[in-house]
Amino acid sequence: MVQRNGAAQREMPVDLRSDTVTRPTDAMRAAMAEAAVGDDVFGEDPNVNALQERAAEITGKEAAIYTPSGSMANLLAMLTQCAPGDTVLLSEDAHIFTFETGSIARIANVMTKTVPGEYGAMTPEAVAQRLVLGENDHISRTTLVAMENTTNRGGGAIYPHEAFKGVAEVARENGLRVHCDGARIFNAVVETGISAAEYARHVDTLSFCFSKGLGAPIGSVLTGDSATIRRARRFRKMLGGGMRQAGVAASAALYALEHHVERLREDHKRARSFREALTDTPSLSFPMPSPTNMVYVRVPDTEAFIARLREQGVLVMAPVANTIRVVFHLDVDDAGLERAIDAFKTAAGELAA
Template sequence: MPSVSYSSKVENCDECIDLRSDTVTRPTPEMRQIMANSIVGDDVYGEDPTINALEERCAKLFKKEAGIFVCSGTMGNLLAVLSHCQRGEEIIVGKQSHIHRWEQGNYAQFGGVSAMTVEIANDGTLPLKEIEASIRGGDSHLPTTKLICLENTHNWAGGKALSREYLRSVRELADHHKLKVHLDGARVYNAAVATGMDVSEIASYVDSIQMCFSKGLGSPVGSIVVGEKKFIDLVRHKRKAVGGGWRQAGILAAAAMYSLDHAIKTVTRDNKNAAILAKGFNDRTPNHLKEALHANEEGLTNIVVVRCANGVTPSQMVSFFQERRVLFMVFDDHRVRLVTNWGLTDEHIPIIFEVYEEFIKTLH
């Protein structure tokens, strides 16, 4: 059983510096004001002007025909897979990708879709050869592969962003085999800023994207799925079937609009803070502990992974920080994860380094 728990509740920690995830941020007074003032209507009837505006804005932003606002990343990914695939068809997905590992195999539960899983590489890619070797069909014993699912940035790989060259190669491979590509882009803005690509360029290599407003972009709820109009129509139809038809959810779409207005600034700051933290930890780690504690500094977005070894454990580090009101997450048996987010201020960074220095002193 994997030891990671994504629901590590912490009691009495309103004043904590919370880097367990970028989902923990709370709406600012300004965002709340905008939400309160939003114009709303019944979205099942297509009458919520704020949701309609958000969907149109996202379609333009990603240069796709249409978009649909859904309640979560999980719902967006599920509806995208079920709209690309029929029962008995198959996806190719990373073994450590969110769609496969942390969404309960919902594509199989609700859609009768099967998966060929591929071990992800350290850079968050599904190796092209492995993708190709996983394609099935043309024989009565086999399901037919329909879809390749990528994740950008890749959470389990420590927030790695996919390169232009890789995305292009997957597109070519998919076209060659007449497959579709779906991107779990929960943190695609972080990827765009890190690679210098526009989100529309990333979108140009895939058929559909799910992007979360509730992660690095700081909204309380919601994701967008974009793609061709007929695909989005199908997603909309299926969204109603899973109980995802909104009513006056323009209140939430208004928060998403606000997040988009500030996206580049927010994500640039978060990616930069992650780099400051990773380097700051490594600079403060004495030589004799370099093997025991190492923060990844390569290809960073807003996720920092600290590798623990030689008797130092992730839970030891996480507990030490938690007692001092700084929250990280035990990622697995060897890794601690911290995710920078818009709740992290410039004043917090020296505090985190002070705690790290104290922690170092407890290690011999």
């Protein structure tokens, strides 16, 4: 029998593990229930088509393709813009490099060369130093540079705009393509006032996710020029990403674009309040700034700390060794924020070395 939303979900913990854990709101569910659908593999789903048009419009690109996940959107960027054996330059902290199961090596057959940098951002100089170009038969040519904005492992850092433009310029001057993994690009947009189209203008392809801060249950998009997106459709089908009546999900993404972008500021505000409330707690430290919806916290004993939080109904995880990541999102309100602060204070007090 279908499990319905209701009593079972009322006593929910404060889930700060990721902004991917959000559940569709009642209004979003209503939009999904009412969505007209068609077969998207035939290009006939009206909501998928509307979503793709809207995504292209927001980013100022010619076209867009809806994908089941951000990982697939990133992989499509590699498959469409690199030949097997080419090299992709990206940050050593890039999600594409660290958290996508090596798919760009296994499936797109590209080599990666990582670039060090602060909070997941590369400098134009560091990128320029690592380019391998030319017709020499021995080399793997660099053909694509990938940036991430905001950066997940960089604490939700916003790419400094000068660096973002500078990296793209170095790449383009050398005839390379540029991809932006913009899984959380709207977190950067609301914080900086720089539009998605301005970010996208500097890159050939930009992906973003509906299933993170925007609060939709499924899906991402890859935007770019028409020829690249046309090729991406073939690769998406090859990967098993042709989703038939996907309008049920795409309607949630359309709803999210209309109603959940501006509210990302609330997540950023709660992240700042959380950090401020804990700043003077002796056993806690903060290894990086928290400009958007994430706070990374160093704690005395990660495993014991996470377990103690869980006992208090607060869920977190430690994607980086010895460091807990706390992510604010649509399903965390002020009461949740207060519960999280109290739980951290209790655990810090009990587990202080």
